[in-house]
Amino acid sequence: MRLLRVIGKRFSRNKLSVAGALIVLALIAISLLAPVIAPYDPTSIDVYNVLSPPSKAHLLGTDELGRDLLSRIIWGSRVSLKVGFVAVGIAITIGILVGSIAGFYGGRVDAILMRFVDMMLAFPTFFLILAVIAILEPNIFTIMAVIGVTGWMDVARLVRAEFLTLKERDFVDAARALGIQNKRLIIRHILPNALSPVFVAATFGVAGAILTESGLSFLGLGVQPPDPSWGNILTAGKDNIEIAWWLSVYPGLAILITVLSYNLVGEGLRDALDPRLWGAEKE
Amino acid sequence: MVSYLTKRLLLMIPLIFGITLITFSVIHLAPGDPVEVQTEMSLKVTAQAKENLKKLYGLDKPLHLQYFDWLVRFAKLDFGTSFVDGRTVTDKIAERIPITLSINILSMFIILVIAVPIGILSATKQYSLFDKLSTVFVFIGFSTPTFWLALLLMILFGVNMGILPISGIQSIDVSDMGPAERLLDWVRHLILPVGISAFAGIAGISRYSRSSMLEVIRQDYIKTARAKGLNESKVIFKHAFRNALMPIVTILGLSVPGLIGGGVIFETIFAIPGMGQLFYSSTMARDYPTIMGILVIGAILTLFGNLIADISYAMVDPRVRTKK
Numbered sequence: 001m002r003l004l005r006v007i008g009k010r011f012s013r014n015k016l017s018v019a020g021a022l023i024v025l026a027l028i029a030i031s032l033l034a035p036v037i038a039p040y041d042p043t044s045i046d047v048y049n050v051l052s053p054p055s056k057a058h059l060l061g062t063d064e065l066g067r068d069l070l071s072r073i074i075w076g077s078r079v080s081l082k083v084g085f086v087a088v089g090i091a092i093t094i095g096i097l098v099g100s101i102a103g104f105y106g107g108r109v110d111a112i113l114m115r116f117v118d119m120m121l122a123f124p125t126f127f128l129i130l131a132v133i134a135i136l137e138p139n140i141f142t143i144m145a146v147i148g149v150t151g152w153m154d155v156a157r158l159v160r161a162e163f164l165t166l167k168e169r170d171f172v173d174a175a176r177a178l179g180i181q182n183k184r185l186i187i188r189h190i191l192p193n194a195l196s197p198v199f200v201a202a203t204f205g206v207a208g209a210i211l212t213e214s215g216l217s218f219l220g221l222g223v224q225p226p227d228p229s230w231g232n233i234l235t236a237g238k239d240n241i242e243i244a245w246w247l248s249v250y251p252g253l254a255i256l257i258t259v260l261s262y263n264l265v266g267e268g269l270r271d272a273l274d275p276r277l278w279g280a281e282k283e
Numbered sequence: 284m285v286s287y288l289t290k291r292l293l294l295m296i297p298l299i300f301g302i303t304l305i306t307f308s309v310i311h312l313a314p315g316d317p318v319e320v321q322t323e324m325s326l327k328v329t330a331q332a333k334e335n336l337k338k339l340y341g342l343d344k345p346l347h348l349q350y351f352d353w354l355v356r357f358a359k360l361d362f363g364t365s366f367v368d369g370r371t372v373t374d375k376i377a378e379r380i381p382i383t384l385s386i387n388i389l390s391m392f393i394i395l396v397i398a399v400p401i402g403i404l405s406a407t408k409q410y411s412l413f414d415k416l417s418t419v420f421v422f423i424g425f426s427t428p429t430f431w432l433a434l435l436l437m438i439l440f441g442v443n444m445g446i447l448p449i450s451g452i453q454s455i456d457v458s459d460m461g462p463a464e465r466l467l468d469w470v471r472h473l474i475l476p477v478g479i480s481a482f483a484g485i486a487g488i489s490r491y492s493r494s495s496m497l498e499v500i501r502q503d504y505i506k507t508a509r510a511k512g513l514n515e516s517k518v519i520f521k522h523a524f525r526n527a528l529m530p531i532v533t534i535l536g537l538s539v540p541g542l543i544g545g546g547v548i549f550e551t552i553f554a555i556p557g558m559g560q561l562f563y564s565s566t567m568a569r570d571y572p573t574i575m576g577i578l579v580i581g582a583i584l585t586l587f588g589n590l591i592a593d594i595s596y597a598m599v600d601p602r603v604r605t606k607k
Contacts (some may be wrong), residue, residue, distance in 0.1 A: 134566035252431030
């Protein structure tokens with residue numbers, strides 16, 4: 001676990017990344033505690049308070065049905081969290097599978113899998129996502145699945161590249177000499193050494209997935225009202241753009257802060273996990 | 284060079300074939316029938332009429348035959364007719380491409396003019412205040428949802444200040460205007476969409492230019508140039524800059540799919556009749572022929588973008604084209 005300490009130390013040296021990590025933790029806490037900390041029920045309609053600007057009673061104002069904006073943003077954080085983690089989970093699972101098989105076996109298997117990766121990379125991803133979601137039913141599960149299934153290619157390439165170098169190393173020869181089977185060799189011996197770029201890609205991936213989800217929900221192809229998501233609150237913001245600025249400003253700010261935090265954590269992780277930068281390190 | 288080119292072109296054939304196959308499967312294996320969508324509004328449609336519609340669109344044939352038919356027509360650049368208005372898909376796409384393309388080319392130009400100098404400057408002055416500020420900008424640029432930025436700017440310039448139009452690409456009374464006025468009108472409509480589509484790109488490309496430049500500056504030939512006493516501006520602009528520029532060309536080729544796909548949201552927001560908006564309205568109407576046409580054309584444009592990037596890279600770097 002000495003390695004973990006080194007990584008932690010390197011990570012904590014980047015103040016912005018630490019701030020990002022703290023915000024991410026706070027966001028996770030907020031979404032878990034949403035029922036407790038949200039001041040109002042996010043779906044309760046109040047016809048006497050339609051589109052009221054920020055005030056003491058409603059800190060961030062209310063929407064076109066008189067629902068409390070702050071509460072809707074707090075509950076909306078659950079959507080971002082779920083979509084971010086599940087979509088990226090799907091993406092790295094496929095990516096690791098494809099990348100490790102291609103990298104380990106090489107030859108024809110590798111060529112075919114990598115051509116498939118090229119093919120997937122050639123599609124304008126957002127078009128593909130849009131087409132699939134419009135054909136299936138737009139809801140949070142479709143979104144998570146589709147973002148995951150269209151987002152694994154970078155991970156596959158990274159894992160493959162790691163495998164290509166790792167499989168030439170002595171410890172792999174040693175394991176082979178001991179008669180360890182390929183499957184075990186891949187999973188227990190090579191894969192753990194190939195994971196650090198995956199962690200970095202996954203962190204950036206969460207940021208990307210949250211952005212994509214908000215865009216889809218904004219277009220009406222994501223989380224459906226009355227359930228709140230940051231993207232679909234912004235749709236209401238656009239519809240009332242001339243009279244209710246708060247509906248446009250605050251949910252977007254929530255997206256910006258969240259995505260920025262994940263990106264900062266990703267950047268910090270990348271530096272912390274890059275062994276080439278460890279030279280100057282003093283233990 | 285010729286053999287490198289031939290190899291690259293040949294490799295594209297199976298890729299294009301695979302792309303058509305994926306496109307076709309995505310659209311056809313999914314539930315949801317375009318005939319149902321077209322007829323669900325009118326209750327009087329009989330089962331017989333639905334069958335006739337299916338026959339008209341060829342939807343009654345087995346899937347592999349439908350795919351084959353489509354592929355043959357695709358080879359002749361015929362994507363069929365739209366389910367929505369009966370016009371040919373090729374026509375519909377052709378009238379949208381100039382609009383999307385002009386927005387993308389303008390924003391690409393802005394991106395290059397702003398992002399490359401920022402990237403080069405922050406690399407040559409690594410860890411300076413400028414470098415730190417531009418890094419912060421890059422992270423914010425990466426993390427800002429462009430449609431949110433669009434909303435904010437619409438509120439600021441369109442609603443509060445009232446100085447820019449917030450939708451469409453021309454005013455209603457455009458036919459009464461002279462040519463100069465018409466151009467001005469067009470420019471005023473494009474400022475926000477082009478600016479916003481450039482914004483995210485500036486972040487990405489300036490970051491990329493920075494790391495590309497940093498990579499080059501560490502090379503031995505730069506040390507040599509410095510060691511033989513060249514002044515710093517000559518080292519940077521004559522020796523380093525040119526070499527740093529090549530990877531940037533590559534990334535421009537690779538950003539083609541993002542440009543094509545990323546237009547959906549802001550074209551919808553600003554009501555710009557481009558490819559993105561056409562795609563959005565087609566998916567909402569389950570207009571299969573148009574969806575498939577745009578997906579395939581988009582993917583093929585991407586492949587060509589990659590190809591051009593690879594070729595320009597190979598022209599400059601002999602190691603690439605001689606590699607086995």
